[in-house]
Amino acid sequence: MKKICLAGVAALVVLVIAAAFFNPAQPGSESPLGFGVVRAGGAEASAAALVDPAATVADFMQVVHGPKGLRMQVQAALSGSGPADDKAWRMVQARAAILGLLTTEILQNAKPQKGSPDSWKALVNEYQKSSEDLILATRAKDRRASFEHVALLGRSCKSCHKAHK
């Protein structure tokens, strides 16, 4: 009896949540999650929406280079004997891919508040090259090469901060 009651309550909760998110609006209008416009706008609009203008270079630095950030996670996974199995490699590959995506979308599109645009472009291109090399090396499951590329990213801070931070 108790079990049936619980199941009833659970079903009710699911229904209430489903009702809250159900949105009969036409494609192109805003969904409760804010993705409706993206779907209607095509690839360009969805890329733009993914990079909310509020995602700044400082946000990138926190997420990628902060303590326990993306780069540290990749670097830690590649230390020692490296990822133990395919599943562990898959995670490293995914993190490298996301790091590359964030580089393209945030750093490449950012205008430096300090320093010249040409210098920024050169430094970001160099950074992006390392992140692309990292992606390729993780796809090839080459631990040593992957580690070298992520270490390069780890040494990129000083020259860029000196010019642009």
Ligand code: HEC
């Ligand atoms: C391509 C240039 C570039 C590279 C490479 C770079 N940074 Fe930055 N970083 C910046 C800029 C520009 C800022 C200032 C952002 C702002 O305040 O708007 C910044 C800010 C930061 C901040 C402060 C973020 C905040 O919340 O204000 C941290 C932490 C940081 N960087 C860490 C690092 C570390 C660690 C590395 C290297 C492993 C690194 N960065 C590499 C350009 C770079």
